[in-house]
Structure formats: C-alpha cells, structure tokens
Amino acid sequence: MERTLHLRLTCGLLASAARLTPVPFLDDFLGDRARRLMVDKTLSAHGRRFPSKQVAPLYADPHGCLYGCLLSAVKLLLFPVKKVLTWLFALRYLTRDLSDAVLLGRALDGWLEAGRLADATDPPARLQEASLLRSAFDNAVAGTDMQLLQGLLMKALRGVSGLPKAAWHAVRRLRRGGAGADPTEGLSQADDDAMKRGTAKLGAALETPEARAFLEAFDARLAENVRILEARHASG
Incomplete structure (x- = not known):
C-alpha cells in the first residue's frame, strides 16, 4: 500500500511540476511521461507484460497527434500566458x-484486479478497453465535486517541507532519463525523505472517514459510467 501511495504521490507531483517547465511542448510531453510512469508501474505490479503504449489513452493526450498539430501554432502563441497562469494557480x-x-x-488498480486489460x-x-476506462474516468471526474479531495490532499501535504523541491529535481531527471527510467532513483537523501514524509501524510489523509466516503462514491460513479459506455458500445 505504501509503495502504491508513493507512486501516485510521485506521479502527481511530477505532472504538476512539469507544468512549470519553461519550454513549449516539453511541459506537455513531461506531463504525459509522468502519467505513463504511473501506468507502467501499476501494470507491472499486477503482472501485466505488455508495453504501456498499448493502453496509451490512460496517460496521453486523448485528442491525438493531428489535433495537437493543428493547435501547435496557437499553443506556441499562448505559451507565455499559459506559463504566467500556471505560476499564479500552481497550488x-x-x-x-x-x-x-x-x-x-x-481506477486502474480496480480494472486490473477485475481481470481487464489482460495479457491474453x-x-x-486492449486499446479499446483503455479508451473506455479513460472516458468513464473523465466522465466520473466531470460529475464529481473535487474540492473535498483536493482540500484534504493540500491540507495533508502543505506542511511537508522540501516536497516541491524534490518534485522539481525529479522532473529534471524525468526529462533527462529514458522512457522507462524512474526519476526518483538517485534523488538526494533530503529529497527522498521529503517524498517519504509526503507518502505518509497522503496515506493518513486518504484513511479519514471523509476521504473514504468520497472514494467509495467516486468508485460507484466510475462503475456506472463504465456500465453506460459498455451498453452504448454493445448497442452500437
């Protein structure tokens, strides 16, 4: 459980720190890499052997390359504004x-435990399954008031000194490493200690009655969205 929480904390911090990268398109690329790391590690923990690129919708831009290329000029033009807003709303x-x-x-843990996204x-x-899970997840998030969970997480991590610095150091390693590299390997002792303290705080926050009730409600909403999408696919 601790390893799972550490992974999610790491990848969440990496995705957030990647937003601050002052290079156009590299910020989005590193954000995808951070999310892919979580998918890679979760698949491996459940004994899956196929490459994570076969379930790319779980971590990559859902609009695809063509959409991204069409918007490249606009994104480049707005990049300075985007960076200012990112710093202003970093929290x-x-x-x-x-x-x-x-x-x-x-969600991915539950999906894999149920035998979905199987090696066979x-x-x-498998790609279609991943797309369905991602769509159901996005719909569930859109239908959920996230303020409770976000508030609990922020309250838990606010007092963890050194965590932002550790995240920034890790995202720099993410940029320099290969696709399968773990950016937390080789961090300084201070950074590693900050990540461990953050993991402990995260675990405690998620065990509160409020968090448990929130997670159970989200699980139910996700399952309902999966059911709706599967029924729609079957009828289509």
Whole structure:
C-alpha cells in the first residue's frame, strides 16, 4: 500500500511540476511521461507484460497527434500566458494533478484486479478497453465535486517541507532519463525523505472517514459510467 501511495504521490507531483517547465511542448510531453510512469508501474505490479503504449489513452493526450498539430501554432502563441497562469494557480494545479493521480491509479488498480486489460487480450481490444476506462474516468471526474479531495490532499501535504523541491529535481531527471527510467532513483537523501514524509501524510489523509466516503462514491460513479459506455458500445 505504501509503495502504491508513493507512486501516485510521485506521479502527481511530477505532472504538476512539469507544468512549470519553461519550454513549449516539453511541459506537455513531461506531463504525459509522468502519467505513463504511473501506468507502467501499476501494470507491472499486477503482472501485466505488455508495453504501456498499448493502453496509451490512460496517460496521453486523448485528442491525438493531428489535433495537437493543428493547435501547435496557437499553443506556441499562448505559451507565455499559459506559463504566467500556471505560476499564479500552481497550488490549484498541484491539488488537481494529485487528485487525478490518486483516482486514476485507484481506477486502474480496480480494472486490473477485475481481470481487464489482460495479457491474453489482443492489442486492438486492449486499446479499446483503455479508451473506455479513460472516458468513464473523465466522465466520473466531470460529475464529481473535487474540492473535498483536493482540500484534504493540500491540507495533508502543505506542511511537508522540501516536497516541491524534490518534485522539481525529479522532473529534471524525468526529462533527462529514458522512457522507462524512474526519476526518483538517485534523488538526494533530503529529497527522498521529503517524498517519504509526503507518502505518509497522503496515506493518513486518504484513511479519514471523509476521504473514504468520497472514494467509495467516486468508485460507484466510475462503475456506472463504465456500465453506460459498455451498453452504448454493445448497442452500437
């Protein structure tokens, strides 16, 4: 459990720190890499052997390359504004990225425990399963008031000294490392201690009655969205 929480904290912090990268498009690339790291590690923990690129919708831009290319000029033009807003609302982005990491990791755990995304499934069907889970997850998030969870996480992590610095050091290692590299390996003792303290605080926050009730309600909402999408797919 501690390893799972550490992974979600790490990837949430990495995704948030990646937003501050002062290079156009690199920020989005590193954000995807952070989310892919969580998917990679979660698949491995459940004994899956297929490459995570076969379930890319779980971590990558859902609009695809063509959409991204069409918007490249606009994104480049607005990049300075985007960076200013990112710094101004850094705390809000941090809580959102952490919440997404906690909830998506939890959703993927449940999906894999139920036998979905199996090694025996052919790649096109596996990709379709991943797309369905991502759509159901996004719909569940859109239908949920996230303020409770985000507030609990921020309250828990606010007093953990050294955590932002550790996240920034890790995202620099993420940029320099290969696709499968773990950016937390080789961090300084101080950074590693900060991550461990953050993990302990995160675990305690998620064990509160308020958090447990929130997570159970979200699980139910996610399951309902999965049911609706599967029924729609079957009828189509």
